[in-house]
Amino acid sequence: MTSKIVKIQKLGFPWETEDPFLITVHHKDAYPPGNDEQGPNVSLEGRNLGQDFTLRDGFRMYHGTTVPGFPAHPHRGFETVTVTLEGLIDHFDSYGSAGRFGNGDVQWMTAGKGCQHTEMFPLVNQNKGNPLEFFQIWLNLPAKNKFAEPEYKMLWAEDIPEVQSASANGQTTTVRVIAGNMMGKSGLEPNSASRANDKNNHVGIYVIRMEPEAVFTLPSVSATMTRNLYYYQGDRLNIDGTVIEKYNRVKLAGNEEITITNGPSESYMLLLEGEPIQEPVVSYGPFVMNTEQEIRDAHTEYQKTQFGGWPWGRPDPVNKRDSGRFAHHADGRVEKR
Numbered sequence: 001m002t003s004k005i006v007k008i009q010k011l012g013f014p015w016e017t018e019d020p021f022l023i024t025v026h027h028k029d030a031y032p033p034g035n036d037e038q039g040p041n042v043s044l045e046g047r048n049l050g051q052d053f054t055l056r057d058g059f060r061m062y063h064g065t066t067v068p069g070f071p072a073h074p075h076r077g078f079e080t081v082t083v084t085l086e087g088l089i090d091h092f093d094s095y096g097s098a099g100r101f102g103n104g105d106v107q108w109m110t111a112g113k114g115c116q117h118t119e120m121f122p123l124v125n126q127n128k129g130n131p132l133e134f135f136q137i138w139l140n141l142p143a144k145n146k147f148a149e150p151e152y153k154m155l156w157a158e159d160i161p162e163v164q165s166a167s168a169n170g171q172t173t174t175v176r177v178i179a180g181n182m183m184g185k186s187g188l189e190p191n192s193a194s195r196a197n198d199k200n201n202h203v204g205i206y207v208i209r210m211e212p213e214a215v216f217t218l219p220s221v222s223a224t225m226t227r228n229l230y231y232y233q234g235d236r237l238n239i240d241g242t243v244i245e246k247y248n249r250v251k252l253a254g255n256e257e258i259t260i261t262n263g264p265s266e267s268y269m270l271l272l273e274g275e276p277i278q279e280p281v282v283s284y285g286p287f288v289m290n291t292e293q294e295i296r297d298a299h300t301e302y303q304k305t306q307f308g309g310w311p312w313g314r315p316d317p318v319n320k321r322d323s324g325r326f327a328h329h330a331d332g333r334v335e336k337r
Contacts, residue, residue: 004240004258007251011230016249018226019276020195020203022078022138022288026232026270030058031068031087031130034123038318039067041126064316069120071316074307075111076298077146077288079139079194081205082107083178083270087132088124088325090318093117094308097152099327100319102134104157105337106178110191112141112148114298114307122318135270137205139195142277143290148193154327156337161185171214171262180204180273182219195274202254203274210234210262210269218271223255227273234267 009016014025035041044061048054052061061068069089082089088102093109094116101107109117123130141148155178163183165173179187179196180203187205190196196203202225210216221227229250231237237244238261244250246267252258254273280290287298301307319326325337 004253004256005242005250006253007249008242008244009249009251011232011247011249015230017272018228018251019278019281020140020201020226020274021272022140022281022283024135024137024230024270024272026135026230028133029055029060029068029121029131031121031123031132032057032059033126033128034130035126037066038122038124038321039064040123064120067120067122067316067318069316070118071120072116072118072310072312073286074114074116074302075286076114076302076307077111077294078141079108079110079191081137081139081178082109082119083135083137083205083207085133085135085207087130087134088122089134090120090122091117091152092312092317093150093152094306094310095150095152095330096311097328097330098319099154100323100325101154101327102325104160105325106155106160108153108155108190108194110141110148110151110193112146112150112193114302115150116307116310118316120316120318122321124321137272138288139203140277140281140288141193141195143279145193146289151191151193152327152329153191154335155188156325156335158337159188161187165216167215169213169215171211173211173214173216174209176207178205178207180206182206195277201275204271206271208269208271210260210267212262212264212266214262216260218252218258218260220255220257221273222275225254225273225275227252227254228271230270230272232268232270234263235265236263237261237267238263
């Protein structure tokens with residue numbers, strides 16, 4: 001390894017991350033046309049419905065039985081950042097919020113002291129396929145914020161900053177700034193209890209697209225932060241003289257300028273970086289706390305309270321096919337796009 005590359009690792013499922021991040025999952029499913037219930041208009045025979053994580057005929061149903069996705073489930077102690085690239089996701093939660101987002105939108109949800117939510121994948125197109133691709137990133141909360149009030153925010157695709165950099169050969173790199181700062185542009189404001197809310201924590205979430213043979217340099221930020229580049233689509237990169245094949249995680253030094261030279265194909269990367277929280281992490285399924293007792297407490301409280309209950313009648317609700325992109329918040333605010 002060079003001084004700038006600390007580690008190279010093949011990507012699995014989920015992707016391995018480092019403090020302050022917990023896990024990242026890259027979902028990519030080629031869903032077929034939808035039926036009247038916004039589920040797949042094909043036979044589901046032979047699938048392990050309810051636990052369908054095997055890619056078959058190009059898609060998975062996950063925990064869904066009619067519509068693919070993740071029916072009502074609880075979280076406590078961390079945040080989910082859902083970065084959509086293509087397709088639509090329906091959101092419902094135990095505090096009464098609901099919405100539909102996708103095609104570049106980002107949902108930032110602070111679970112904090114506890115909430116239930118859904119992520120269902122409505123197949124709204126009946127005459128053509130419904131491809132879906134997104135990242136779900138789990139960002140930890142420090143102990144002082146693990147019991148924060150749950151909060152849900154939409155970062156709409158039209159509002160998310162992008163920066164472009166042309167190399168000497170004229171080829172362009174485009175960076176979508178979900179969180180952090182790149183080339184003088186800052187991401188939209190995250191939730192109030194988020195680790196990303198304090199700029200000193202250097203939390204960065206960036207989606208990078210490089211044209212063939214483009215050259216781009218990541219800035220030096222901090223010697224103490226973690227910095228991981230996930231190369232998920234393309235042919236190959238060259239970083240500091242090292243050839244990187246696609247579907248690898250590259251752990252990079254945070255206090256070095258890192259020059260990335262793309263190969264002959266368009267390349268796509270996710271960059272996650274931030275100062276580590278450096279607190280104990282005890283996780284069990286959907287709960288991430290600091291001690292085993294706090295995990296036991298989370299289970300007990302969820303059994304008693306259901307983290308606010310579930311007002312939606314069914315565990316896997318979806319919005320109307322023609323609802324479009326929107327967010328209806330628990331306080332009555334409505335955003336439409």
